[in-house]
Amino acid sequence: SLADSRVRYSEDVYDRVWLNRNLGAGYKEINTSLPVISSNNSYNPPGLVMSTALTPENTADPIIMKLENTDPTVRYFVYMHFAEVEDLSLRPN
Numbered sequence: 001s002l003a004d005s006r007v008r009y010s011e012d013v014y015d016r017v018w019l020n021r022n023l024g025a026g027y028k029e030i031n032t033s034l035p036v037i038s039s040n041n042s043y044n045p046p047g048l049v050m051s052t053a054l055t056p057e058n059t060a061d062p063i064i065m066k067l068e069n070t071d072p073t074v075r076y077f078v079y080m081h082f083a084e085v086e087d088l089s090l091r092p093n
Contacts, residue, residue, distance in 0.1 A: 009046040032085040053085045
């Protein structure tokens with residue numbers, strides 16, 4: 001779901017913590033049951049991560065994400081993984 005939460009996946013070989021972000025109104029979650037092949041991705045994201053996505057409800061709108069850090073001693077590393085999870089040829093023009 002789109003609720004803010006931290007998630008771990010048993011299939012994640014690096015045992016990372018993944019963050020689900022709630023970006024609010026105007027976005028929807030989409031997913032695919034088809035396998036998402038990312039064999040060239042050395043970060044090896046879990047299949048469930050790569051088969052779930054966020055999209056704006058109005059495709060002309062951008063996706064805006066903010067990371068607010070109130071502690072200057074904390075460092076964040078943000079990695080974004082992209083895959084086509086929707087067959088765009090089925091969308092109306």
